[in-house]
């Protein structure tokens with residue numbers, strides 16, 4: 001699932017190539033992700049110029065010349081692929097060569113064409129992602145529902161301590177709660193807990209101050225590093241196109257079920273459902289409680 005680093009990566013990449021471009025055509029191959037009704041959606045986008053791309057948590061917000069916004073949520077398996085004669089820029093869910101060699105593919109639901117002939121494809125295998133047009137007021141209302149955004153001035157240690165205060169939910173569930181902290185999903189929540197040496201099922205309120213500080217530092221350093229490496233993708237689309245680096249190479253617990261822990265070299269990475277989500281941890285490095 002694309003999380004904060006993956007969505008931020010595609011936001012930055014798309015900003016470089018689609019700002020100032022006019023949308024000349026909107027093709028909807030499947031209406032599932034379009035939340036406004038196809039005709040209304042097409043009318044809201046036709047002949048509009050993309051002014052800016054913002055992000056809150058895992059939600060991307062494209063500002064249009066009409067003053068409205070196109071919201072793009074990739075959810076579990078959403079992808080955005082931009083294609084012009086020279087470039088292919090892709091982001092979101094992990095890619096295989098199949099996804100990009102022959103566009104549109106069988107999971108392409110929406111295609112935007114720009115006045116310079118370039119195209120943007122929205123693909124989504126499982127169809128949980130969505131596209132929605134909102135005005136400024138609606139957008140602000142949606143943004144207000146999100147919690148503190150990591151790597152911004154708002155996300156201070158005090159703010160983080162305040163978020164954890166009196167929460168009896170497992171720390172993993174608190175990290176995943178978008179209304180408390182925006183942008184962390186299953187991959188980075190597991191990695192953050194491991195880096196801090198905290199068992200993900202530990203009640204947030206029972207953590208001591210030192211553990212909370214470790215978690216706070218881990219959130220910032222891991223998300224920063226993941227953005228630097230353009231997120232975590234499990235297939236090698238990016239490297240296949242000459243792009244270096246991938247945060248998948250740095251994962252300590254996520255995707256490493258039953259493998260030896262890199263840190264203590266004796267623990268075997270375990271997988272347990274916590275708050276309804278699969279959670280990976282090292283039973284040696286992360287003191288199992290409860």
Ligand SMILES: [Zn+2]
Nearest residue numbers: 261264282285
């Ligand atoms: Zn370990």
